[in-house]
Amino acid sequence: SQTKQTLSFQAEVAQLLHLVTHSLYSNKEIFLRELISNASDACDKLRFEALHNNALYEDVPTLEVRVSFDKAARTLTIADNGIGLSQQEAIDNLGTIAKSGTREFMSKLSGDQKADAQLIGQFGVGFYSGFIVADRIAVESRRAGLPADEGVRWTSGGAGDFEVETITRPQRGTSVTLHLREDAEDYLSTWKLKSVIAKYSDHISLPILMRKEEWKEGEEVAGGPAGATSGGSMVLTDEWETVNQASALWTRAKKDITPEQYQDFYKQISHDHEPPLAWAHNRVEGATEYTQLLYIPAKAPMDLWNRDKVAGVKLYVKRVFIMDDAEALMPVYLRFVKGVIDSADLPLNVSRELLQESRDVRAIREGSTKRVLSMLEDLAKLESDEDASAEDKAKYAGFWAEFGAVLKEGLGEDFGNRDRLAKLLRFASTQSDTPSVALADYKARMKDGQDAIYYITADTLAAARNSPQLEVFRKKGIEVLLMTDRVDEWALNYLQEFDGTPLQSVAKGAVDLGKLQDEAEKKKAEEAAESFKPVLARLKEALKDKAEDVRVTSRLVDSPACLVVQDSGMSMQLARMLKQAGQ
Ligand code: ADP
Ligand code: MG
Secondary structure (H helix, E strand, O other): OOOEEEEEOOHHHHHHHHHHHHHOHHHOOHHHHHHHHHHHHHHHHHHHHHOOOHHHHOOOOOOOEEEEEEOOOOEEEEEEOOOOOOHHHHHHHHHOOOOOHHHHHHHHOOOOHHHHHHHHHHHOOHHHHHHHOEEEEEEEEEOOOOOHHHEEEEEEOOOOEEEEEEEOOOOOEEEEEEEEOHHHHHHOOHHHHHHHHHHHOOOOOOOEEEEEEEEEEOOEOOOOOOOOEOOEEEEEEEEEEEOOOOOOHHHOOHHHOOHHHHHHHHHHHHOOOOOOOEEEEEEEOOOOOEEEEEEEOOOOOOOOOOOOOOOEEEEEEOOEEEEEOHHHHOOHHHOOOEEEEEEOOOOOOOOHHHHHHOHHHHHHHHHHHHHHHHHHHHHHHHHOOOOOOHHHHOHHHHHHHHHHHHHHHHHHHOHHHHHHHHHHOOEEEOOEEEEEEOHHHHHHOOOOOOOOEEEEEOOOHHHHHOOHHHHHHHHHOOOOEEEOOOOHHHHHOOOOEEOOEEEEEOOEOOOOOHHHOOHHHHHHHHHHHHHOHHHHHHHHHHOOOOOOOOOOOOOOOOOOOOOOEOOOOOOHHHHHHHHHOOO
């Protein structure tokens, strides 16, 4: 009953395969990282499922990955003894792409191979990267817990279809054998493989084994001088050795970890090819004990605006991977943070539901949020630190350009940290084209008698700058913050004041310039209001369906009229946004 089935790839997979193999040509080596990370995921899954069903270990409790090659056959094999795949799982997981992000992924492939390689990681199309170097892939697997004769062999040339058949496979887990293309033969070398593993997979927390090599003298040369040989070569032995560090980086002491190691680990967990801006590694002791290793990336991922996406912080319990969980570990507005949290207190079989309710998790989340905020404060401090390098000085501005708009969401989301968040805000203003003005800087520059922080919201800087509502402020030399992020309007609702000074939109109500207005001007305005009364009455009548009120203003200098909204009203910018959103 050894049936062999030929099945077609889902249309997207076929398309993807084509793109992957063609666009990543110059960045071949990432295939090994992807396959090893799948092997490691499979071991994590086994460990996790075995918490409820210890029999899954089948008397082989040591989880590992073996990388081996056969020069003559030109094959490279990555084998694990993790959870394995049932026949149906092989069909489902290796023949279709369940992830909705794939279409998006494909539309984002740019032809810039470095950037595309990074996307591969972000979207988890990792397995197919094997076809960059292989013209045929054979996967043999048996799911832990299934009988030996329920193994599966999956093979494909990566063109339109794949074959599956039932096999007998005594050992659980998966082996992926790549039939290497001619131009990928350099991977048939222990040295080459070791160096790629060291580069990408050093911190995978389970051992990666390769067969040991030994120097073998050549044959004695017949007829030559005594002892002369034809040289020698490295030959593979039957002994296996561990070729990676195989210890979870975050469990090591800080002083034993180099910056390069921190950066490599970041690249591994984030699939980002740029080094992070900053990281923090701490063992937190007290009522709840945990280790945190948190990174702030330098560049925003393209799905940053998807608030539902899985956060970049992984939860471990005593080094066992438990899950990626968005909101339990990090507030949504810090979704750009990557890293690892390893708790000693949570039960290993913690469920998602339990996580949401756990007091320990809440403490971890609060502690981690505070840690991220203090990392950002440290970056912000570097801006004005005379001893800091130019590179360090520019870090906060770099962070703000990438993630500032996301951080602002925190004003409405995290009331407990609002004051700290407010200090981290940066805006463009009538005195600064770049978004570099902190509210404290603004306050320090306020005019004598000025008692509010003024701002205007608009779609673009140019629109903000040319708004007639700014005329009187310009004339008096009063700085106005220019806000152009979509989130500003909403976020600013939650920030009524900064350090005792109210924030005031210049597009709302009757701008009260307070003590900034001199007596003569005030008098002139009052006189004008009086003498224009009949005109105002007629305008009001004429505009009665369109305008709530018509009044004389002192905010204009050159323009004859401008629109404002009521103090309590929705601002025009927000009204426009809601209208666009179809509300
Ligand atoms: P991802 O790892 O992001 O899920 P991949 O394309 O790398 O995407 O892998 C696709 C799926 O194939 C995995 O989710 C998993 O279900 C299955 N898979 C791949 N490699 C293995 C393996 N070594 N053991 C078990 N399952 C695997
Ligand atoms: Mg993968």
